Amino acid sequence: MLRTPQLELAVESAEGVRLAASVGAARVELCAALTETDGITPSIGTVEQACGVDLPVHVLVRPRPGSFTYSAEELEVLERDVVAALAAGAAGVVVGMLADDGGPDVAALRRVSDVARSHSPAAEVTFHRAFDAALAAGVDPADALARLHDGGVSRVLTSGGSADCTAGRPMLARLVELGRDHAPSLQIMAGGGVRLELMSALVRSGVHAVHTSARNYDHSTGTRANAADPLLAASMAAALSAGG
Template identity: 80%
Template sequence: MAASPQLELAVEDAEGVRLAASVGAARVELCAALAETDGITPSIGTVEQACRVGLPVHVLVRPRPGNFSYTAAELEVVERDVEAALDAGAAGVVVGVLGADGGPDVPALRHLSEVARRRHPAAEVTFHRAFDAALAAGVDPADALARLERAGVDRVLTSGGSPDCGAGLAMLARLVELGRNHAPSVQIMAGGGVRLELMPELVHSGVHAVHTSARGLDAFTGSRARAADPVLAAGMAAALRKAA
């Protein structure tokens, strides 16, 4: 029997953390402006409130929307926000920096990993879906994973280089396999367009975790709702356990 992947919920406030805890999620990714920007760094007050709930909080540190190539000044902001998030009680940070060739920027990521663990030795570092931008740029997936390993990253969030996990299932399974040889300490976490009916296939792919905002469709606009649906979140958690 396959092990059940951990569930991570993307949330924007302490109420979202409480919901995640109620459905048995392992942790949350805390971000701001999820619907508008796909997530940017939340305020330090929001981080402090979220961390008081008790579930491990991993803070997205993304200073702006757009690409993942940053200036020296922007990287300085990222570094300070990493420190501030961990000082506020976060269990980890979620970052993503790409180099000139479109792949993960090892020196910048290694520096951020070292900064995080100087602040909190047990801090976890997740590389976000900038990884999918790297795959789209033609970076070899085995090389991309190996770079994350060298940079001290614990986990990568990816849809397998596709617009969503449904289209990326084959690559997700391949990344799990490649990771065993090229990045054995890096967990593969599926995220992006995760739907309830995908849970059995995601478990079968071998991913270590599944990331979702569990936002259903707004009945009036047809677009994604702004907040997680408690029933959908609970259903996803149950589906992961059942599929395993």
């Protein structure tokens, strides 16, 4: 029997959290500059406001756009932002650090997860789509998942190493299977180019969660809207609940 994946919305404000709560999302990923940078760390004021809404908030902690290999100073900033987000009421954090070989950086992940859980034992750590950069670099999927497990990660956001979930559906299903052996406690969350008509296929792939910004795409300009569409978000939530 297929599981019903949880819905996670990517949002940039308390208003976005309220929208997510209204459609029955399980949680949000809170970020800043989503359109411009694919997301960076939001301000602490934004985090505090968002955490005032009755829905789990997972804060993206990404100190800058660009590569996912960080200097020692950048990692220190990242760790401080993790602590600040949790102190402001976040239920979890979203990070992504890659080692020099292109795969997930176990040492850096372990440091961050230890810091997070020393502050809040129940904190969840999600690894973002840096995972897709690792797969695109040729890192073995089973090894990449095992590294996340060893690094204390709760969940991975991925499009299956492809540009979007449409192209990545076969790998998403494979990651679910591989995860059972190599990272049994890790949730696989599909994200990247998620569309309403894709929900059924994602449910069949066996993923544990689906991540979307629920922003409409303007084909004339090649860009997405700056905010979620309430009707689209509600339709996506209903499609997941109905099994796609």
